Amino acid sequence: xxxxxxxxxxxxxxxxxxxxxxxxxxxxxxxxxxxxxxxxxxxxxxxxxxxxxxxxxxxxxxxxxxxxxxxxxxxxxxxxxxxxxxxxxxxxxxxxxxxxxxxxxxxxxxxxxxxxxxxxxxxxxxxxxxxxxxxxxxxxxxxxxxxxxxxxxxxxxxxxxxxxxxxxxxxxxxxxxxxxxxxxxxxxxxxxxxxxxxxxxxxxxxxxxxxxxxxxxxxxxxxxxxxxxxxxxxxxxxxxxxxxxxxxxxxxxx
Amino acid sequence: xxxxxxxxxxxxxxxxxxxxxxxxxxxxxxxxxxxxxxxxxxxxxxxxxxxxxxxxxxxxxxxxxxxxxxxxxxxxxxxxxxxxxxxxxxxxxxxxxxxxxxxxxxxxxxxxxxxxxxxxxxxxxxxxxxxxxxxxxxxxxxxxxxxxxxxxxxxxxxxxxxxxxxxxxxxxxxxxxxxxxxxxxxxxxxxxxxxxxxxxxxxxxxxxxxxxxxxxxxxxxxxxxxxxxxxxxxxxxxxxxxxxxxxxxxxxxxxxxxxxxxxxxxxxxxxxxxxxxxxxxxxxxxxxxxxxxxxxxxxxxxxxxxxxxxxxxxxxxxxxxxxxxxxxxxxxxxxxxxxxxxxxxxxxxxxxxxxxxxxxxxxxxxxxxxxxxxxxxxxxxxxxxxxxxxxxxxxxxxxxxxxxxxxxxxxxxxxxxxxxxxxxxxxxxxxxxxxxxxxxxxxxxxxxxxxxxxxxxxxxxxxxxxxxxxxxxxxxxxxxxxxxxxxxxxxxxxxxxxxxxxxxxxxxxxxxxxxxxxxxxxxxxxxxxxxxxxxxxxxxxxxxxxxxxxxxxxxxxxxxxxxxxxxxxxxxxxxxxxxxxxxxxxxxxxxxxxxxxxxxxxxxx
Numbered sequence: 001x002x003x004x005x006x007x008x009x010x011x012x013x014x015x016x017x018x019x020x021x022x023x024x025x026x027x028x029x030x031x032x033x034x035x036x037x038x039x040x041x042x043x044x045x046x047x048x049x050x051x052x053x054x055x056x057x058x059x060x061x062x063x064x065x066x067x068x069x070x071x072x073x074x075x076x077x078x079x080x081x082x083x084x085x086x087x088x089x090x091x092x093x094x095x096x097x098x099x100x101x102x103x104x105x106x107x108x109x110x111x112x113x114x115x116x117x118x119x120x121x122x123x124x125x126x127x128x129x130x131x132x133x134x135x136x137x138x139x140x141x142x143x144x145x146x147x148x149x150x151x152x153x154x155x156x157x158x159x160x161x162x163x164x165x166x167x168x169x170x171x172x173x174x175x176x177x178x179x180x181x182x183x184x185x186x187x188x189x190x191x192x193x194x195x196x197x198x199x200x201x202x203x204x205x206x207x208x209x210x211x212x213x214x215x216x217x218x219x220x221x222x223x224x225x226x227x228x229x230x231x232x233x234x235x236x237x238x239x240x241x242x243x244x245x246x247x248x249x250x251x252x253x254x
Numbered sequence: 255x256x257x258x259x260x261x262x263x264x265x266x267x268x269x270x271x272x273x274x275x276x277x278x279x280x281x282x283x284x285x286x287x288x289x290x291x292x293x294x295x296x297x298x299x300x301x302x303x304x305x306x307x308x309x310x311x312x313x314x315x316x317x318x319x320x321x322x323x324x325x326x327x328x329x330x331x332x333x334x335x336x337x338x339x340x341x342x343x344x345x346x347x348x349x350x351x352x353x354x355x356x357x358x359x360x361x362x363x364x365x366x367x368x369x370x371x372x373x374x375x376x377x378x379x380x381x382x383x384x385x386x387x388x389x390x391x392x393x394x395x396x397x398x399x400x401x402x403x404x405x406x407x408x409x410x411x412x413x414x415x416x417x418x419x420x421x422x423x424x425x426x427x428x429x430x431x432x433x434x435x436x437x438x439x440x441x442x443x444x445x446x447x448x449x450x451x452x453x454x455x456x457x458x459x460x461x462x463x464x465x466x467x468x469x470x471x472x473x474x475x476x477x478x479x480x481x482x483x484x485x486x487x488x489x490x491x492x493x494x495x496x497x498x499x500x501x502x503x504x505x506x507x508x509x510x511x512x513x514x515x516x517x518x519x520x521x522x523x524x525x526x527x528x529x530x531x532x533x534x535x536x537x538x539x540x541x542x543x544x545x546x547x548x549x550x551x552x553x554x555x556x557x558x559x560x561x562x563x564x565x566x567x568x569x570x571x572x573x574x575x576x577x578x579x580x581x582x583x584x585x586x587x588x589x590x591x592x593x594x595x596x597x598x599x600x601x602x603x604x605x606x607x608x609x610x611x612x613x614x615x616x617x618x619x620x621x622x623x624x625x626x627x628x629x630x631x632x633x634x635x636x637x638x639x640x641x642x643x644x645x646x647x648x649x650x651x652x653x654x655x656x657x658x659x660x661x662x663x664x665x666x667x668x669x670x671x672x673x674x675x676x677x678x679x680x681x682x683x684x685x686x687x688x689x690x691x692x693x694x695x696x697x698x699x700x701x702x703x704x705x706x707x708x709x710x711x712x713x714x715x716x717x718x719x720x721x722x723x724x725x726x727x728x729x730x731x732x733x734x735x736x737x738x739x740x741x742x743x744x745x746x747x748x749x750x751x752x753x754x755x756x757x758x759x760x761x762x763x764x765x766x767x768x769x770x771x772x773x774x775x776x777x778x779x780x781x782x783x784x785x786x787x788x789x790x791x792x793x794x795x796x797x798x799x800x801x802x803x804x805x806x807x808x809x810x811x812x813x814x815x816x817x818x819x820x821x822x823x824x825x826x827x828x829x830x831x832x833x834x835x836x837x838x839x840x841x842x843x844x845x846x847x848x849x850x851x852x853x854x855x856x857x858x859x
Binding site for chain 2: 064182
């Protein structure tokens with residue numbers, strides 16, 4: 001995975017190095033897209049942002065702006081897809097979250113998700129506000145504090161006393177909480193692959209093929225959990241337990 | 255086919271194990287042919303000379319029979335003279351009216367009869383039920399099956415009566431309304447009473463009642479060449495809720511018919527007799543087709559029929575924050591039971607509240623007429639002309655088998671600034687959003703990222719995570735070692751001996767050209783002795799050359815080195831007392847030799 005990332009990064013660097021020769025850097029293309037957006041030329045803006053993405057850029061601002069342009073063009077599914085991608089890149093960005101919520105509110109489908117208890121909602125809100133990177137940084141800091149304390153007290157002639165023991169216990173507790181919270185946040189953001197419906201409506205079938213019975217219909221913008229893939233079909237499920245297969249071209253994977 | 259009433263064979267048998275002269279028996283009437291359209295009477299008779307209190311707590315579970323009414327209790331007593339004795343006998347009869355549920359075997363299991371504190375059981379009764387008349391009899395006007403009338407309850411003369419249930423179509427779409435009519439056909443029969451006995455459950459339908467008057471709606475009908483009075487006794491509109499084969503179970507009704515006594519005077523003055531019979535309809539089968547998936551609009555919510563839409567604002571101009579009502583009415587022939595609100599693409603300048611829904615359903619001409627109204631309250635948030643696009647309502651037209659869309663007219667609302675005065679010089683209150691919209695695009699600040707992995711996925715993060723685990727034991731070991739060293743004075747002196755000796759010699763070296771030769775050589779000799787004292791953690795005061803030599807020898811320093819050390823010390827002593835030895839070059843040589851000896855001993859030790 002890391003190797004792939006490096007290859008992509010290298011290619012991106014190569015392309016961005018080549019871009020001036022082609023006439024425009026990714027930054028210039030991005031700015032051109034912003035200019036078109038501000039003038040209401042949303043199609044031009046969207047095309048510029050897509051060009052930037054083709055450079056190999058993975059920047060939340062590009063995904064976010066492309067989501068805005070797609071929304072203005074009435075492409076709700078594409079808009080939600082790019083807002084979701086932006087959220088994965090910048091989970092703590094309030095604009096990304098606000099726009100994603102706003103776009104989702106325009107979806108035709110309303111899927112009842114299982115009720116989440118209020119304390120868990122609060123914890124998730126705090127996790128979203130902190131983001132996985134800050135939580136990972138906090139884990140490192142706490143770990144170093146714990147080990148510093150252990151080294152310091154273990155090498156002293158006096159050894160450990162009650163105060164040091166309590167401090168160590170508190171640090172370990174914090175480390176466990178922040179560590180598990182960080183893992184949970186990462187799992188929530190990246191654990192389950194998600195696809196967004198791009199077509200106005202898609203029939204969800206019992207199996208991967210047109211010959212299978214239609215189980216239900218979903219509409220543009222709905223986020224589906226991807227469970228498996230087979231040839232040109234994707235097995236998806238909804239939070240309410242419904243699941244089935246949809247054609248791959250009808251959805252966009254986040 | 256001949257009736258099989260096995261009960262008759264059992265009638266009159268005494269109950270097994272009966273004590274005294276009490277007899278308990280059960281039997282049915284009629285004892286002959288039993289059909290599913292006519293009721294039976296179940297009799298439980300208890301006879302004896304001195305009967306206690308007789309009761310039946312519960313009938314057992316009947317097979318293919320159900321209880322219409324009962325029990326009704328009757329008692330009788332008789333007296334008989336036997337010589338000079340008068341013997342009294344009495345009987346108690348409990349009577350139930352039963353109705354066969356359908357053709358086939360039926361059974362009345364043993365009935366527990368409570369006789370005071372004693373319980374007696376009757377014998378089981380088994381019956382074979384035949385199919386009764388549910389349709390016009392074949393053969394036109396002739397009464398084809400006179401035997402179907404219950405014994406003692408003959409139908410009125412040669413009359414023919416039957417019930418028929420029918421739907422207007424045998425194949426419909428899901429949620430397509432279909433009328434159902436149950437008609438009582440009577441020919442040559444004088445019907446005095448009619449009451450329903452059984453209704454189907456309609457589990458897979460929504461049902462709308464159609465009011466009607468059977469007498470007023472009576473009409474003449476010819477069925478298989480015979481003229482009937484047809485009474486539409488029940489009308490419903492059924493709306494199938496799921497696709498598949500649906501069956502409407504039989505309706506059953508009890509009829510009371512006038513029976514001619516044969517005596518015109520009795521018939522005229524006394525009204526004649528009456529007969530009770532039961533009629534059932536045949537089950538009605540309906541094939542319900544699923545709505546086609548092709549062409550289904552995304553916002554289709556299940557309306558099936560033919561509909562029109564009307565949309566209107568209660569006014570066309572308003573002020574900011576005024577409440578404006580938008581009323582959308584969908585009406586037509588068909589079902590709107592599952593219809594969701596039409597799609598309202600309200601502009602963002604309007605705050606839209608949840609609609610109020612009112613429904614009206616009526617039936618006329620065998621059709622279901624549905625009207626559903628959604629009334630939204632709209633609040634304009636900004637001045638200007640607000641255009642409300644046409645409201646659209648998709649539905650399925652079962653006649654053409656296609657999806658259609660009813661579409662209203664676009665509306666225009668002119669919104670002016672509010673001229674209402676605010677309270678006080680400054681309007682106070684919570685700031686509320688007038689509308690929601692997308693947050694604006696992000697500008698370019700700095701370079702675009704090619705996508706750095708998340709912190710917890712970077713190699714540096716893993717290194718920083720693992721490093722303390724490796725470093726901590728090392729650091730603990732090092733710190734402990736250093737602590738131990740700092741607590742061992744002899745070791746500390748020994749480790750610092752060479753450094754101190756060099757410092758002392760360097761300090762002495764700075765005085766080569768300025769001090770006298772005696773002091774210089776004394777300082778060199780002291781530096782060497784103090785080096786040995788430090789190395790062996792001894793006091794330099796009592797450290798003679800011999801003692802120093804012994805110490806060095808004890809630690810394995812070879813003789814050459816020891817001799818060199820001693821020679822240097824003796825040379826220094828000599829120079830202290832011989833002034834000509836204190837030339838600068840000589841001092842330098844001595845200092846160099848002293849340094850070399852320190853290095854030599856340090857290596858040897």
